[in-house]
Amino acid sequence: MKICLCCEGVCPRRHLDLEKLKQWFKENNCEIIPKTKISKADYIIYIPCGFIYQYFNNAIKRIKQFQGLNPKLIVGGCLWDIDKESINKEFKGKYFTTKNIEKIEKFFPEFKISLGKIPDQNKMSIEDAIYWDKPFIENISTPITLTEKIKNKLNKKPKIFTIRISDGCINNCTYCSHRKAIGNLKSKPLEEIKSEFIKGSQQEYNIFCLTGMDSANYGLDIKTTYPILIKDLIKINPKAKFILDEINPKWFIKYHNELYILCKNKKIKLISIPIQSGNNRILKLMNRQYNSEEVLSKIRILRKKFPKVTIKTQLIIGFPSETEKEFQDSINFVKAGKFYSCHLHPYSEYPNLKSAKINPKIPKEIINTRIQKAIRFFKDNKIHFKAYL
Numbered sequence: 001m002k003i004c005l006c007c008e009g010v011c012p013r014r015h016l017d018l019e020k021l022k023q024w025f026k027e028n029n030c031e032i033i034p035k036t037k038i039s040k041a042d043y044i045i046y047i048p049c050g051f052i053y054q055y056f057n058n059a060i061k062r063i064k065q066f067q068g069l070n071p072k073l074i075v076g077g078c079l080w081d082i083d084k085e086s087i088n089k090e091f092k093g094k095y096f097t098t099k100n101i102e103k104i105e106k107f108f109p110e111f112k113i114s115l116g117k118i119p120d121q122n123k124m125s126i127e128d129a130i131y132w133d134k135p136f137i138e139n140i141s142t143p144i145t146l147t148e149k150i151k152n153k154l155n156k157k158p159k160i161f162t163i164r165i166s167d168g169c170i171n172n173c174t175y176c177s178h179r180k181a182i183g184n185l186k187s188k189p190l191e192e193i194k195s196e197f198i199k200g201s202q203q204e205y206n207i208f209c210l211t212g213m214d215s216a217n218y219g220l221d222i223k224t225t226y227p228i229l230i231k232d233l234i235k236i237n238p239k240a241k242f243i244l245d246e247i248n249p250k251w252f253i254k255y256h257n258e259l260y261i262l263c264k265n266k267k268i269k270l271i272s273i274p275i276q277s278g279n280n281r282i283l284k285l286m287n288r289q290y291n292s293e294e295v296l297s298k299i300r301i302l303r304k305k306f307p308k309v310t311i312k313t314q315l316i317i318g319f320p321s322e323t324e325k326e327f328q329d330s331i332n333f334v335k336a337g338k339f340y341s342c343h344l345h346p347y348s349e350y351p352n353l354k355s356a357k358i359n360p361k362i363p364k365e366i367i368n369t370r371i372q373k374a375i376r377f378f379k380d381n382k383i384h385f386k387a388y389l
Contacts, residue, residue, distance in 0.1 A: 001030045004041035004071065008062060009049040012124065012211045012245065013182075014077055016164055017101055018047050019121035021076075027118065028111040041071040045104075048075070050082045051177060052348035060090045067093075074107060078181035083350055099183050120188075122161050122196060159207065160243065161200035165193055165229065166212035170220065171248065173276075174287050174354035175316065175347070182213055187222045190229065194236060201237040207269060208233070209243040216244070216251030226251065227258035234267060244271045250290040256298045263306040273299070274314040278333025279326040282319050285358055292333055299337040310340045317374065318347040318367030320358035327370050331377050341384035344371055 003025045007018045022032055033041055044066050048059035059079060066073045074094045079087045081097055096103035102115050168185040169178070200208060212218060216226045234240060242262075252259065252273050262268050277283050278292050302309065315330050334342045346367045349356045371387050378385040 001025075001043070002033050002041045003030045003043050003045060004033050004035060004038045005045045006035060006038075007047045008059065009055055010047055010077070011049070011051075011213075012162060012209070013164055013167070013213065014047050014049070014098065015124045016121055016162065016211075017076070017098070018045070019124060020115070020118050021045060021101075021104065022125075023121060024111075024113070024115050024118045027113045028108070038071065039069055044069070044071045044073045046073065046075050047077040048079065050077065050079045050181075052345065053350060054346075054348055056083065056086070056350075060087075063091050067091075074104065076101065076104065078178060081181035082177045083352070098181050120164055120192075120196065122163060122200060124162065159205055160209050161203070161205035161207065162209040162211055163193060163196050163200070164188065164212065165210050165215060166218050169213045170217050171214060171289070172287055174285065174358070175319065175349065177350050177353060178213065185214075185217055185221050187218050187220070187224075189222070190224065190232065193229065194232070197233050197236060197240075201240070206237075206239050207241050207243065209245055211245040214246055214248045214251070216247045216255060225255075227255050227262075230262060230267070241267055241269045243269055247271055247273050249273055249275055249288070249295045253290060253294055253298055256302070260302060260305065263302060263309050268306075268309050270310040270312065272312045272314075275330075275333060276314060276316050277319065277322075277326070278315075278330040279322075282322055282326055282330075285321070286316075286319065286355070292329070296333060296337055299339075303338045311337070312341045312343070313337070313339050314343040314345060315374070316345050316347050317370050318362040320347070320349075320355060320361050322347075322362055324370075327373075331374050334378070334383060335381050339383060341386070342374075342378065344374055344385060344387040346371060346388065 005018055005022050007015055025032060038044060046062065046066060048055070048062060050056040050059060056079065063073070063075060072094075074096070075091060076096045076098075078098045080095060081099065094107055105111065105115055166185060166187045168183045170185045172179065197208065210230070218226045218229055230242060259268070259271070273295075275292070275295060276286060276288060280291050283290065283292065299311065303311065313334060315334070317327065317330075346364075347362065371389070375385060375387055
């Protein structure tokens with residue numbers, strides 16, 4: 001049986017899901033074929049992103065494109081839990097969800113090895129990814145496609161061993177479409193994480209990315225904490241350095257002393273702290289549970305003491321009722337925090353989200369204008385950026 005696996009615009013967690021499926025198919029004696037030979041596959045396994053409505057629509061277009069090919073199509077990921085009614089109108093075929101990935105097993109009853117026997121994977125293959133035609137802009141005046149961007153940097157990236165430390169989330173951000181799709185927090189048992197970490201260390205990896213939907217809430221459901229996890233891993237491999245992915249600012253505030261010590265000991269390469277807005281009124285509407293002044297204060301301390309640590313962030317531009325001044329508060333926050341880079345996302349909503357009830361809505365034209373203003377501002381201040389159009 002020939003299988004072609006594809007993901008599109010997904011987070012690291014969904015990409016790791018795809019890698020696990022790939023290994024499962026291999027263990028059951030299937031041949032994995034590249035995207036360039038997709039028409040020769042018996043099955044296409046496709047996992048798209050549905051984080052914002054634009055991505056959801058892109059996924060629908062891709063599904064229709066795949067349905068025009070000969071292979072049978074199975075779609076996975078978050079789409080059904082985000083907007084089941086809309087996806088069911090467009091696609092009547094086989095699917096599995098993020099919370100129930102094992103459902104795929106029923107489509108292959110002849111397989112001898114179950115998906116549960118396959119451990120989490122730790123490397124993400126660029127060969128599995130497909131990319132939207134719509135460009136983004138990153139630190140340059142001319143748009144480039146994500147494919148071109150990755151080809152340019154593929155050979156320059158250090159070896160990174162990725163460990164998924166948790167699934168789910170305990171937060172209830174009003175704009176987040178993923179909460180229903182990923183469920184409540186489920187921390188991976190410490191011994192499993194240690195086992196993966198040892199495997200990576202034995203393979204001579206020294207940079208480890210710890211990923212989760214909100215990585216720093218790790219352990220709250222199993223009576224441990226994120227800093228304790230990192231300290232335990234360092235005991236196993238004192239040479240290890242870490243990329244801390246998706247650290248909600250409220251956890252950065254809570255654990256700042258522990259993180260400062262890790263930075264002092266040169267254990268942190270990069271921290272991703274998605275602020276989303278630099279204005280307190282907007283943060284309250286988002287239900288982000290922190291204030292910008294406290295976050296900025298802690299970031300400034302880290303930046304002053306440890307200037308070599310890379311800090312990244314994200315902003316949502318055009319959240320309902322956001323004024324021009326509040327938008328300026330956000331980009332000024334990025335400058336004040338001396339962030340290395342910032343991802344700019346235009347606000348997008350599903351009708352079933354809490355943020356959909358917040359008015360007035362910001363017209364797309366104004367959102368696009370603000371993104372262009374942010375691009376110019378970041379260029380002028382030598383801040384790296386990635387702006388999704």
